[in-house]
Amino acid sequence: MIRLEKVSYSYPDGTPALENLNLVIKKGEFIGIIGKNGSGKSTLALQLSGLLKPQAGRVMIRGMDTRDPSKLPEIRKFVGIVFQNPETQFVGRTVEEDLAFGPENLCFSPMEIRKCVDMALAETGLEKYRHRSPKTLSGGQGQCSALAGVLAMRPECLIFDEVTSMLDPESGISVMEIIKKLHRKGKTIVYITHNLEELHDADRIIVMEKGKVMLEGEPKSIFSDISLKTLGFDLPSLIELAETLKTHGVIIPWEKTASPQSFAEEICQLFLKT
Amino acid sequence: MQEPVFSYVPGASIIHRLDPRTKVTAVMLLGILTFRIDNFAGIVALFAFFFVLALLSGLPVKVFLRAVKPMMLFIFFIFLTQMFFTDGRPFASYWILQPSLEGLEKGLKLAARFIFLLLFAALLTASTDPSAITCGVERMVRPLPLRWLGISSFELATMMNISIAFFPLLFERVERTKAAQTARGMDFVKNPLRSIPALAIPLLRGIIRDAEELALAMEGRGYQGSRRTSIHELSMHKNDWRALFMLALFILFILIL
Ligand SMILES: Nc1ncnc2c1ncn2[C@@H]1O[C@H](COP(=O)(O)OP(=O)(O)O)[C@@H](O)[C@H]1O
Ligand SMILES: [Mg+2]
Numbered sequence: 001m002i003r004l005e006k007v008s009y010s011y012p013d014g015t016p017a018l019e020n021l022n023l024v025i026k027k028g029e030f031i032g033i034i035g036k037n038g039s040g041k042s043t044l045a046l047q048l049s050g051l052l053k054p055q056a057g058r059v060m061i062r063g064m065d066t067r068d069p070s071k072l073p074e075i076r077k078f079v080g081i082v083f084q085n086p087e088t089q090f091v092g093r094t095v096e097e098d099l100a101f102g103p104e105n106l107c108f109s110p111m112e113i114r115k116c117v118d119m120a121l122a123e124t125g126l127e128k129y130r131h132r133s134p135k136t137l138s139g140g141q142g143q144c145s146a147l148a149g150v151l152a153m154r155p156e157c158l159i160f161d162e163v164t165s166m167l168d169p170e171s172g173i174s175v176m177e178i179i180k181k182l183h184r185k186g187k188t189i190v191y192i193t194h195n196l197e198e199l200h201d202a203d204r205i206i207v208m209e210k211g212k213v214m215l216e217g218e219p220k221s222i223f224s225d226i227s228l229k230t231l232g233f234d235l236p237s238l239i240e241l242a243e244t245l246k247t248h249g250v251i252i253p254w255e256k257t258a259s260p261q262s263f264a265e266e267i268c269q270l271f272l273k274t
Numbered sequence: 275m276q277e278p279v280f281s282y283v284p285g286a287s288i289i290h291r292l293d294p295r296t297k298v299t300a301v302m303l304l305g306i307l308t309f310r311i312d313n314f315a316g317i318v319a320l321f322a323f324f325f326v327l328a329l330l331s332g333l334p335v336k337v338f339l340r341a342v343k344p345m346m347l348f349i350f351f352i353f354l355t356q357m358f359f360t361d362g363r364p365f366a367s368y369w370i371l372q373p374s375l376e377g378l379e380k381g382l383k384l385a386a387r388f389i390f391l392l393l394f395a396a397l398l399t400a401s402t403d404p405s406a407i408t409c410g411v412e413r414m415v416r417p418l419p420l421r422w423l424g425i426s427s428f429e430l431a432t433m434m435n436i437s438i439a440f441f442p443l444l445f446e447r448v449e450r451t452k453a454a455q456t457a458r459g460m461d462f463v464k465n466p467l468r469s470i471p472a473l474a475i476p477l478l479r480g481i482i483r484d485a486e487e488l489a490l491a492m493e494g495r496g497y498q499g500s501r502r503t504s505i506h507e508l509s510m511h512k513n514d515w516r517a518l519f520m521l522a523l524f525i526l527f528i529l530i531l
Contacts, residue, residue, distance in 0.1 A: 046490075049494060051490060051493055051494055072498075073496065073498075076494070076495070076496040077496070080494065080495075081494045083487065083490070083491060085487060087443060087484075088443070088484050088487035088488045088491060089487075089488070089491040090439055091432075091435065091436055091439055091488070091491075091492060091495075092405070092435070092439060093404055093405065093435070093438060093439055094405075096505070097405045097435075097505065100504075100505035101492075101495055101497070102495040102496055103503075103505075104502045104503050104504055104505060105495060105496035105497050105498065105502050106496055107501060107502060107503050108503060109503065110503065110504065110505055110506065110507040111507075113503065113504075113505045114505060117505065131284070135442055135443075146491075149495060150494075150495065153495065153496065
């Protein structure tokens with residue numbers, strides 16, 4: 001679906017950001033990317049969406065090379081990207097107008113544009129804010145609106161670059177819920193974060209460091225990889241707790257560490273058994 | 275929160291439903307007309323015309339008051355300068371100033387013209403979705419050879435839209451930078467001169483970053499500065515042609531008045 005082959009990229013000022021990176025993203029996958037500040041996550045996101053072109057190697061998006069300008073409109077239709085700051089993603093004076101921006105660029109007819117906008121509003125639950133200015137929305141709603149603006153272009157693959165990092169935890173969770181729903185509906189998701197907790201249900205996690213892939217695997221194996229700690233990442237507290245319990249001979253299955261609820265249920269079960 | 279001047283007031287009146295191109299054309303022609311009329315009969319006729327349109331639009335009176343109020347002082351100033359500094363028969367004498375009758379007449383006319391411009395502009399912006407105005411303007415300038423200026427009508431329209439969406443962000447940034455620098459001990463009241471660079475440099479850096487992020491988001495959503503469509507379906511209906519016809523009649527009537 002998206003394939004990076006030996007991709008290297010340095011910014012015009014000479015800062016190296018990606019080095020010889022190989023990566024394949026499969027259709028319908030939920031792939032999580034973590035890494036510290038400056039590890040090249042955002043640069044990777046821009047490469048995946050064709051907004052930056054590799055200096056060496058190539059990025060193939062559904063068989064289209066991102067360096068081929070004639071393929072760019074197709075690529076834009078296929079991958080959408082949502083950034084960190086909702087405020088700098090608004091181009092319209094009302095939510096509706098803002099959501100129309102993408103489909104307008106794709107030269108859809110007014111009727112098609114309305115359909116796309118209505119669909120995106122429904123998916124994100126923003127119908128009642130249709131005529132509001134995006135600037136009057138709360139952070140969480142604003143990020144939903146930014147997501148809707150990308151959804152309105154009906155992309156098959158969505159890239160999220162630290163979309164919850166400027167939000168309070170509660171709205172972060174509600175944005176995450178929408179993203180998970182989109183994944184269940186078949187969208188391919190690339191989710192960048194520095195919060196490991198958000199990646200519990202990912203199909204695959206990639207750990208980045210200095211423009212390279214350090215670790216790659218299922219959340220279960222990544223979370224239990226000791227090198228993660230030496231890289232300076234905090235494990236989600238529930239995982240940490242499960243690990244500690246394990247040293248005391250109490251085994252909590254991986255699936256139960258997804259939420260405090262399931263964790264508590266498991267503990268109660270064990271408690272009743274003894 | 276107070277609504278900004280010249281903001282859109284959604285509605286479904288005849289005026290609301292006219293094509294933005296009809297309304298933009300009408301306002302431009304009426305704007306020119308206000309500066310062509312030279313007698314009080316014309317002014318009265320124009321006011322009557324505006325009154326009818328305003329009634330048809332169903333817009334609240336405050337929409338128009340709000341448009342004129344902030345400019346009142348400026349208009350009054352123009353009126354005074356005209357009255358005092360136009361040569362003619364004086365009707366009174368204050369110290370060295372002698373307001374003339376001719377000046378009074380000229381001042382009143384000029385003030386009326388400015389007020390008309392504001393009123394018609396308010397009628398247009400309050401009865402038309404702003405992006406529909408942009409879309410209409412884009413359609414109207416599309417045939418012009420704008421490429422000479424190195425810009426397409428699509429870019430022009432997007433620029434109009436973006437700048438309106440981007441300005442509030444700019445002001446917010448000024449406030450935020452000011453707060454941040456105050457927190458670092460900068461005193462803007464005591465040291466207005468010294469504080470300018472302390473404000474300007476981080477501000478500029480912030481604005482450039484905002485603009486870069488915005489540009490990236492726009493590109494990501496497929497913006498190329500080339501042909502694009504609009505969510506607004508523009509079509510000239512019977513009512514639009516009728517309105518333009520009536521406008522033409524009115525203009526003729528005024529000109530021969
Ligand atoms: N616009 C830019 N110009 C120059 N260097 C940049 C730019 N953006 C990022 N970098 C540099 O590239 C490297 C990778 O940055 P980035 O991809 O933003 O990492 P992350 O998103 O993981 O924090 C960093 O060293 C960063 O300083
Ligand atoms: Mg980043």
